[in-house]
Amino acid sequence: MTIHSASARQHSFVSTVRVVERGKVVSASEAVRLIRSGDTIATSGFVGVGFAEEVAIALEKRFQEGREQVMEEGDESIADLTLVYAAGQGDGRNKGLNHLAHEGLIKRVVGGHWGLVPALQKLAIENRIEAYNLPQGVISQLFRDIAAHRPGQLSTVGLGTFVDPRNGGGKLNTRTTEELVRFMPIDGRDYLYYKTFPIDVAIVRGTTADMDGNVTMEKEALTLEALAIAMAARNSGGIVIVQVERLAESNTLNSRQVKIPGIMVDCVVVAQEANHWQTFGTPYSAAFSSELRVTASSIAPMSLTERKIIARRASFELMANGVVNLGIGMPEGIANVANEEQVIDLFTMTTEPGVIGGIPAGGLNFGAATNTQAIVDQPYQFDFYDGGGLDIAFLGLAQADTEGNLNVSKFGPRLAGAGGFINISQAAKKVVFVGTFSAGGLEVEIDQGKVAIRREGDCRKFVNAVEHRTFSGRYAVERGQAVLYITERCVFELTEEGLTLTEVAPGIDVERDILAQMDFRPVIKAPPRLMDERIFRDSPMNLRSLMLGLKLSERFSYDLEKNLFFINFEGLEVTQRSDVEAIRHEVKKQLAGVTVKPHAIVNYDNFSIRPEMLDAYSEMVTQLVRDHYHGVTRYTTSSFLRMKLGDALKRRGVAPYIYESPEEAREHELRRAWY
CATH class of the missing domain: 3.30.750.24 (STAS domain)
Structure with a gap:
């Protein structure tokens, strides 16, 4: 990870841009010419929210053209970049950080979530780049530590998981050898120490910039860690590139709306409309930017499938006045059920990129939300989470074992990454993992308040030992954390003895449909009770009365x-x-x-x-x-x-x-x- 002097950067900048005539406004291709081989670049974004797509396209193009020039003319191409990012930034196909997934262009990746960047995944899995997976919250906070020139971050986040250096230190392949995480006991307590490093280039996004580089975010769905990344690069002697959709004259922006001050910005890139969508799923929604509020009745109810059954059972864990986190995927259904049951006003939903209140969006809009109470920067949201601000978190269930450990991050050659899962699951007072009992071709029938398994899934989720430990059951038991595992056919609870079967759905045979489909036998202290029959009928559950009971x-x-x-x-x-x-x-x-x-x-x-x-x-x-x-x-x-x-x-x-x-x-x- 190299760092170049500020004076050398400025000389390169002046030679590229006519500063007097255009202020800091440059084209994307001009901006990426300032990036040098060996640089460490940091990008902001959450799925597609806040990602500088036009700059990423230009950087990819520069690499490809430079590689051709090397072959034809012998010119030096850009190479060996280190990429650092907190949240997943991609559409699962070719957008976002997938643009940078070229062998030779990227040497090392330090990422929080890999599931949306299959092209980068492939490079990591095939051992062609150095690859780390660190907790999303840690990376977002690490940018502030870099800005402040702190040597590192001390945290309990990651203890007992694959990020713990005793379990691999977040390294994803054999090519990756440098230790970025240290185990550090202090005063009888265990911590992990995440070391800082300079950021040479920040690539972030906003809505409007003036000619001095001051940037506002009025049309963005999230503010994320854009300010922290810009500050980290600025104080590392690096450069800051900001993509926006429009320009304003100097001294015309409302200073209270400026999220990135011009003193931190070197280049402003005005993007084409096609490369500046609000999310990767929506060009623009006034509801996502809080310009207007939408009626709850406009959200269509879910049909009664195994997904809704799981969300309904999970919703019984909601508490009036609670602060809640909903993960991506299966947990998204809980918001739909809460809206349908008219209880969404009784608690506050949050998501890790900085959403407080409102209704989170799903799919490629995930991260955005409607009817929010507030949007805070992502590092501050994780401060709130890490300090115990969450009453309950609902997260996906991909693979669990006899100790209650959970894996959502790596499955054979498939690398999903942890994202914010580690921060959220460790810090919430109560965590509820939700998912189907098996995967791959599962067919479930719900009729007359009962569940029948018509075809079992091809892939077992309850195994003897998880392949990658994203959540440590033992560490949760030590801290007295309440943990549930909810599926369409049963509910498990984490106890000192391990994973314990506590509830069974009506119509399910324990031996045939549960025990025979697991690689281990769970603890059964007493005959499991029946799950509430209302969950399995296509009518209101009267959840509001239960929550206010x-x-x-x-x-x-x-x-x-x-x-x-x-x-x-x-x-x-x-x-x-x-x-x-x-x-x-x-x-x-x-x-x-x-x-x-x-x-x-x-x-x-x-x-x-x-x-x-x-x-x-x-x-x-x-x-x-x-x-x-x-x-x-x-x-x-x-x-x-x-x-x-x-x-x-x-x-x-x-x-x-x-x-x-x-x-x-x-x-x-x-x-x-x-x-």
């Missing part, structure tokens, strides 16, 4: 010492007069014997009430305030509910103000106590 009595709590009465109406639905009377009765029961009227604090988040019940409800509240409360503080994040309840209470002479958050409500309480 608090008994009414559990929604009230009286603090005698502080004389506070806490009421949790989150997710409660008031649909009929009996609901109103039940609340009235429960409050009287809870406060029976209380001699000093308490102050009530009410949580109305996700509370819903039918319009015809508003009068009855507000009359009930008026009576309770008069007879049982010294005062009331209410809060909800729903502005519509604040307005609706506030107006109804005001008409009855009750203090109508409803706060926007628990923090506001507590501040009100402190002021009340002070005065």
Whole structure:
């Protein structure tokens, strides 16, 4: 991995571009002429989101033309590049990093995900390049460490997996010998140390650039690690090439929207429209860039297949107010089921490239999302994940063994890579692996609430020992992590004894359909219970009631010492007069014997009430305030509910103000106590 001086770079740049006339704007072919043999280049992108396709095409063309010139004229061609990237960047065929998959052009690849770049895979598998697979989150964060000139990154991510140097150190073939990862115990705890290296060339993407190289991303579906990569190259003395779709005059961009400052940018390439799609599946969607929101009803429900069965069973693990990650492939169905069951508002979905909230897209649009709450840079998303921010993660199940280890990264000659799987699976408080029980020709019939296996898959997924350890069951048990493995016919749980069979689908024979189709016998502590029959019927499962299934009595709590009465109406639905009377009765029961009227604090988040019940409800509240409360503080994040309840209470002479958050409500309480 070489590095060239900034002065030499600038001399080459000036000789290539007429800076005074065009600022930093150059053609793609001019930009890639600045790349030298032996350079380390870093690219941003997630599938097709944020990938600089035009620059990649130009780099491929330069290599091919240079190779012809070598043969014809003896000129030197570009060669022996090191490629570094975090997320998978390709369409599984010929786009993205597949453009760079030429022997001679690439010497080494340090990648997070290989599944979408079959041409690069082939070079690695055939031992024609040096090849590493490191966790996606680690690589995205490593760019920041490179920018800051830190010697490396210390992390627990990867312990016990194939990235652990005791298990190979992420090396993918015999040609790859340099150790990029070290095992490092510190103060009685085990860590992995990922060392940094200079970045000579950054190739990133944005939407708009001005003549000074300031770049905004208003039409991009993600911001990814573009800033971190640019900063890493800039502080390594390298160059930064940014592909955009349009130009603006200097000093006309909103500074708050600039994601990559011009001081870090050397070349701006304005791409042809065909090479600047928002994703590899969609030229442009205003919903993906948050210009507009789409109605949930526009998402078509899934048909009742084994895929939906798995997603339905997995959705039973969702928790109200939980922060969730959904992986690519089979886990994508969980978002569809959650939308169909009208529970998508009860938790926050996230995806690793930086999506917070909303509904993740699938296929070649994966990474993009609609109706998001926020988009953060990918390194920060992995900071959040690594620190325990995820309540639950749903990830694909490709191969599992008796210890609960999982492989999703390498199968014989097929190299998928780990992507963000290692970060996510190790850091989530609970992880649920989802997939069919077998693969290759599996045929399943669902009828009358039962499952029948019409044809078993040709490839077994439950084996004695996984070929490549992407998830360590032993490490998960040591940390007390909750782990489930959900298939269309059964559910396993990870225990100290190993993979344990806990649930079986109706219609499935344990011996014939499960045990006989595994290379090992799982732990069976007790007769497995039947999976919920609702999963296998083509009708709503009433999942919302299950997720919000608090008994009414559990929604009230009286603090005698502080004389506070806490009421949790989150997710409660008031649909009929009996609901109103039940609340009235429960409050009287809870406060029976209380001699000093308490102050009530009410949580109305996700509370819903039918319009015809508003009068009855507000009359009930008026009576309770008069007879049982010294005062009331209410809060909800729903502005519509604040307005609706506030107006109804005001008409009855009750203090109508409803706060926007628990923090506001507590501040009100402190002021009340002070005065």
